[in-house]
Amino acid sequence: MSLIVHKYGGTSMGSTERISNVAKRVAKWARAGHQMVVVPSAMSGETNRLLALAKELAPSKLTDAYNRELDMLAATGEQASSALLAIALQAQGLESVSYAGWQVPIRTNSAYTKARIESIDDKKVRADLEAGRVVIVTGFQGLDESGNITTLGRGGSDTSAVAVAAAMKADECLIYTDVDGVYTTDPRVVPDARRLHTVSFEEMLEMASMGSKVLQIRSVEFAGKYKVKLRVLSSFTPWDIAINEEAKSGTLITFEEDENMEQAIVSGIAFTRDETKISVLGVPDKPGIAYQILGAVADANIEVDMIIQNISKDGKTDFSFTVNHGDYARAMDLLKTVVVPKLGAQEVVGDTKICKVSIVGIGMRSHVGVASTMFRVLAEEGINIQMISTSEIKTSVVIDEKYMELAVKALHKAFGLDQAPA
Ligand code: ASP
Numbered sequence: 001m002s003l004i005v006h007k008y009g010g011t012s013m014g015s016t017e018r019i020s021n022v023a024k025r026v027a028k029w030a031r032a033g034h035q036m037v038v039v040p041s042a043m044s045g046e047t048n049r050l051l052a053l054a055k056e057l058a059p060s061k062l063t064d065a066y067n068r069e070l071d072m073l074a075a076t077g078e079q080a081s082s083a084l085l086a087i088a089l090q091a092q093g094l095e096s097v098s099y100a101g102w103q104v105p106i107r108t109n110s111a112y113t114k115a116r117i118e119s120i121d122d123k124k125v126r127a128d129l130e131a132g133r134v135v136i137v138t139g140f141q142g143l144d145e146s147g148n149i150t151t152l153g154r155g156g157s158d159t160s161a162v163a164v165a166a167a168m169k170a171d172e173c174l175i176y177t178d179v180d181g182v183y184t185t186d187p188r189v190v191p192d193a194r195r196l197h198t199v200s201f202e203e204m205l206e207m208a209s210m211g212s213k214v215l216q217i218r219s220v221e222f223a224g225k226y227k228v229k230l231r232v233l234s235s236f237t238p239w240d241i242a243i244n245e246e247a248k249s250g251t252l253i254t255f256e257e258d259e260n261m262e263q264a265i266v267s268g269i270a271f272t273r274d275e276t277k278i279s280v281l282g283v284p285d286k287p288g289i290a291y292q293i294l295g296a297v298a299d300a301n302i303e304v305d306m307i308i309q310n311i312s313k314d315g316k317t318d319f320s321f322t323v324n325h326g327d328y329a330r331a332m333d334l335l336k337t338v339v340v341p342k343l344g345a346q347e348v349v350g351d352t353k354i355c356k357v358s359i360v361g362i363g364m365r366s367h368v369g370v371a372s373t374m375f376r377v378l379a380e381e382g383i384n385i386q387m388i389s390t391s392e393i394k395t396s397v398v399i400d401e402k403y404m405e406l407a408v409k410a411l412h413k414a415f416g417l418d419q420a421p422a
């Protein structure tokens with residue numbers, strides 16, 4: 001007998017008919033003798049619907065002052081779907097009980113709308129499992145020290161599920177979603193993208209941080225930290241397929257290069273349009289400029305991703321970095337009004353029409369020349385590289401956004417990702 005955590009995304013919980021299918025699938029696992037904990041998302045669209053209502057009532061701006069109530073509000077979506085799933089399971093003849101985050105409790109810090117899980121008390125859940133019940137735990141929410149309901153940020157029920165699996169020392173955490181696994185790249189851009197049977201936890205982290213929406217990035221961090229065995233699979237396979245077949249479908253997030261590991265050097269191509277580029281031109285080249293520019297940006301709580309500083313000419317240099325679209329206007333304003341005048345720089349220019357394309361693979365650790373293959377492929381397509389950054393398992397470039405599809409397609413092909421591994 002194993003202890004298994006299932007997580008079902010909003011689409012999988014999207015209607016009573018789908019919830020009933022989820023219940024049948026869970027019942028199949030429970031009847032096969034597994035102890036089951038299930039973490040559902042809100043029904044699809046529900047979180048957006050609730051947050052839109054709040055916006056109607058505070059039309060000028062939903063400032064941070066509203067965050068406590070926004071969490072109070074948004075958390076109801078998961079409470080409803082959890083209760084519905086428990087009812088559906090009972091209708092299948094299984095004993096089942098649902099708990100809101102505060103009832104478990106799942107303790108978090110007080111950062112409303114983006115709280116972090118601090119601890120999970122597993123006593124109640126364990127007692128129910130021992131009594132033969134299927135336990136449903138709401139995703140996305142928790143309880144802070146002062147008794148307030150918090151939420152974990154959009155997509156946060158992935159993190160709830162992984163955290164519950166970690167706390168319960170579950171044998172496996174299965175994330176059921178509307179895609180059937182993790183792909184070499186987005187199949188909407190490259191139709192012959194392939195599903196990966198396995199992907200390492202580090203690669204998944206890079207892909208998640210680059211905008212692959214399959215898993216919330218924090219859930220991947222959590223899985224890595226607590227060594228949770230994690231699998232992403234489709235909730236749209238027939239609910240009654242054999243468990244052993246289901247248990248090896250989708251994509252397994254692995255920790256070691258075991259023999260099942262696909263032997264690719266590059267495992268995936270990630271890309272994002274979320275970034276923008278800002279350049280500060282003609283800065284006097286002297287000690288402390290990076291600190292003065294980036295320190296001010298960091299103090300304003302703006303996250304910077306890639307950074308380059310050009311060689312200096314006549315004692316002046318140019319300095320470029322990327323920030324998220326959402327922070328672009330604020331960063332430009334800060335630089336123009338505060339930083340540039342103080343530094344005596346010539347001007348700031350911004351470019352929102354860029355994208356970042358990355359090749360990701362743990363095989364890059366042991367193979368040289370991978371990055372240069374990337375640069376050659378882009379050169380052959382006539383694509384100019386504006387910025388480069390590398391890590392042990394990733395090389396990223398910033399290019400003009402109009403070449404994004406072309407670059408992704410060319411790289412996907414050049415690294416043989418359209419071909420099944422030997
Ligand atoms: N319902 C929440 C959201 O839409 C959490 C989740 O689905 O993971 O973001």
Ligand code: MG
Binds near residue numbers: 009155158214216
């Ligand atoms: Mg999700």
